[in-house]
Amino acid sequence: MPSKLPPLSSLRVFEAAARHGSFTRASKELGMTQAAVSYQMKILEERVGTPLFLRKPRQVSLTETGERIAPVVTEAFELLRAAFVMAEDASHNLLSITTVTTFATNFLAERLGNFQILHDDLAVRLDTSMSVVDFSREDFDLGIRSGDGQWQGAETHLLIPAKFSPMLSPDLAQSVGGIKKPSDLLKLPLVDASDPWWKLWFDSMGVQSEGLRGNKRSRMGIQMLEARAAEAGQGVAILTPDFYRDSLKRGSLIQPFDDVCHDEGRGYWLVYPKARRNMPKIKKFRDWLLNEVKEHCN
Amino acid sequence: MPSKLPPLSSLRVFEAAARHGSFTRASKELGMTQAAVSYQMKILEERVGTPLFLRKPRQVSLTETGERIAPVVTEAFELLRAAFVMAEDASHNLLSITTVTTFATNFLAERLGNFQILHDDLAVRLDTSMSVVDFSREDFDLGIRSGDGQWQGAETHLLIPAKFSPMLSPDLAQSVGGIKKPSDLLKLPLVDASDPWWKLWFDSMGVQSEGLRGNKRSRMGIQMLEARAAEAGQGVAILTPDFYRDSLKRGSLIQPFDDVCHDEGRGYWLVYPKARRNMPKIKKFRDWLLNEVKEHCN
DNA sequence: CATAATACATAAAATCTCCTTATGTATAGT
DNA sequence: ACTATACATAAGGAGATTTTATGTATTATG
Structure with a gap:
């Protein structure tokens, strides 16, 4: 249904070029060469079927058509940027944990407050459920599960034997x-x-x-x-x-x-996807939890 | 200043995949393979740092984060689509002509009404000025100029010797x-x-x-x-x-x-960029004008 | 219950886009 | 006149994206 869009890379370039009124300055913002900007604008104009920039002696300026779409394109890109700032923010600052009830009740509940105070930039979402953790099917950063520590693709730490x-x-x-x-x-x-x-x-x-x-x-x-x-x-x-x-x-x-x-x-294990083992929020929780366990359980 | 966006191609794919809740259906809409969609979503998730889809048995569904950004991304793409529909519309339906005063006054003025009636889908913008036409510097579809018909890169038709x-x-x-x-x-x-x-x-x-x-x-x-x-x-x-x-x-x-x-x-010439000689609006005006000239000036 | 069909993941290879380098043109400033 | 600036263009190559081919898990079906 949706009509075909021009190459998106050319739109990003257009947005910057329109904002700067200059291919050279746009190229600097985008970290590419002026030639690349020129090339992308040619592509885009060919695609749209009409010039978007007027090539004046030592500068470019928008044509009527260019003038009309520039603000819309800018707005669209700002939406996208905002969305991904949000997403990255959530990704960095929201920690969601799924744990077996026993561990939540008898260990985590009384200590989680500490963690929150220590890392007040992290919002913690705690879910208690017994089902097996499969990080590709459920939306959790970490899990605490009982078992033998054999979960493939997962980094595991024995918490309590x-x-x-x-x-x-x-x-x-x-x-x-x-x-x-x-x-x-x-x-x-x-x-x-x-x-x-x-x-x-x-x-x-x-x-x-x-x-x-x-x-x-x-x-x-x-x-x-x-x-x-x-x-x-x-x-x-x-x-x-x-x-x-x-x-x-x-x-x-x-x-x-x-x-x-x-x-x-066998025992209670902290589990999380190997691939995400270096995320700051994961490290923070892991380090905190392992330390709590060490201090508390001889 | 603007923070870096994820690869735009992956965003386009995400938008479709989120809308359909299916990689396969998205791939069909986008005219690519399901593998490509899967790949792009992997890229995007790596870039954002968090999963956007949950892989359920025979379907995918958005994670919390995915749910949050999906509508924004869709909106952004709709803005872009709207902008380019506008642009293409303008490009197709707005005909702007620059002509030497003499020709406008003594020939075009009294006949342009006819053209408008014939092609009421085209809005005509008429500019009279004497300066040389350079279509890369000025925002015109066609020009009428006096001279010897030697304009490089331009398609020319002698109107009136x-x-x-x-x-x-x-x-x-x-x-x-x-x-x-x-x-x-x-x-x-x-x-x-x-x-x-x-x-x-x-x-x-x-x-x-x-x-x-x-x-x-x-x-x-x-x-x-x-x-x-x-x-x-x-x-x-x-x-x-x-x-x-x-x-x-x-x-x-x-x-x-x-x-x-x-x-x-020497004479009065119709001039337009060779590259755009096949645009419908250009053809329409050219054919009409050449016919008017033939009929009127034996 | 076995089989077929559906949906997604993954690896390897092919393709193609996009970027850079290098160079040219035009203009403005000195 | 000479230099510096800004954009255009061509060629070449690096890298991204896509396809092909195959695998896995699940649902539906006879």
Whole structure:
């Protein structure tokens, strides 16, 4: 439908030449030679079918037609420039992160304020969702995901290894006279008995745990739900202690055993596209986050 | 000052792709392959520093940033398209002519109305000036000039040969008892004795005309002034009869001798740039004018 | 459920645009 | 007259853009 436009490069040149009333000055602005400007204007005039400049002795001036279109072309280019300044600005100053709920709730939420203060030029958009990150399909700069760190094309940093240990509410522990040895836990309901971590943990403690099949994939991403259930006294959950420092300190959860299992290789990872690893906003967040993790989780 | 824009070709592609929400459809509109669109969008995204499209299974959709700039880019391109429609329109439908005064007054003025009626899609701008036509320096489609038809780079058509014969007002003729033979004219003042045509004409009539030097260049372009002087009875002028049919018919001028001299090669010419000889508006005017001349000046 | 069809990505090669260099012309200033 | 300025033009080449060919993922279909 839209009628054919002249070569766009010639329009850019026209815009500058019209603004300066001079091919030479336009060429300087555009960082090209005067010959190139002359050439482009010839192209454009041929295309439009009518001269746009009058060649006076030592200067050029616009013809009637040129005079008519020049301001419109200038306006159009200003729109474009404005649009891309906006875009680049957004690209530099808007940081959007997608993270698994657990990490957002138990780690990021309470610390993000710090980051914002540190980098008040960055606006942060935080999205919590569990789905796999695919940066080519979703509009995020960085993601935090649980897994084994194998995401192709992505730069990854292990934030928190998948360590785990049982936790429960003090009341629940009291209800069976306290938890003295691992097998005491089996007297209580497990929040999610199918979580493979249970078997791993009991195995490592040398406790026979028939019936714990561990046939499900780990659901680290939604640990948080299990944690809430445990806090509410509904059962024992197997959780990552690093995330529940606060609850443990407050006493809303207790960790009966210091023994922490480690699901080697798995954990919470920071992920972002390799190609964008050098963007300032990405560096800023990465550096900040890695430092927070280091400081906070021994 | 203006910040650098991304490659313009990629913008054109982006505009179409955003509008269609599809690389394939955009490629069809732009008359290129889908691969080319994909490539251009990659370029643009690299340049802007952020993705503009999300690659979904069998479609693409704009990212937040893409969404933000798309309407602006579309608007800019619409401005450009509008500007060039205007320009092309003007280029097609505005005919500007520069002509020597004599020809305008004595020939064109009374006939141009006809042309306008015949081609009411063309707006005619008529400029009368004597200066030499240089289409690269002045904004005209066609020129009518007197001379020998030697204008380089120009297409030329002889309209009216430089024929000439003395003319004067009837009263003036009466004042010397009428003009019977050429030498009678010498009893009267010549409007411009230095006009070389005088010598040519007297010579051709076999009349000795000492004192008529003819050292000036012909000033055909301003014959009209001499004609007015002659009509006012101020002297005898040497004029091109074709231009003064009306005055002769009205009787405000008389041409005492049918003998008409011919300054071979010289005359009134229609001139226009060779490069533009095929423009419809130029053809229309040329054909009309040549026909008018043929019909009117035997 | 296998197959075909659709939409986009990517690599390599061909093409073509655009720019530069070099030079020429005309004009204004000294 | 001479120099400097501004634009035009031609030739050559670097680089950008496009196409061709192929791959991948997803949806639709028999």
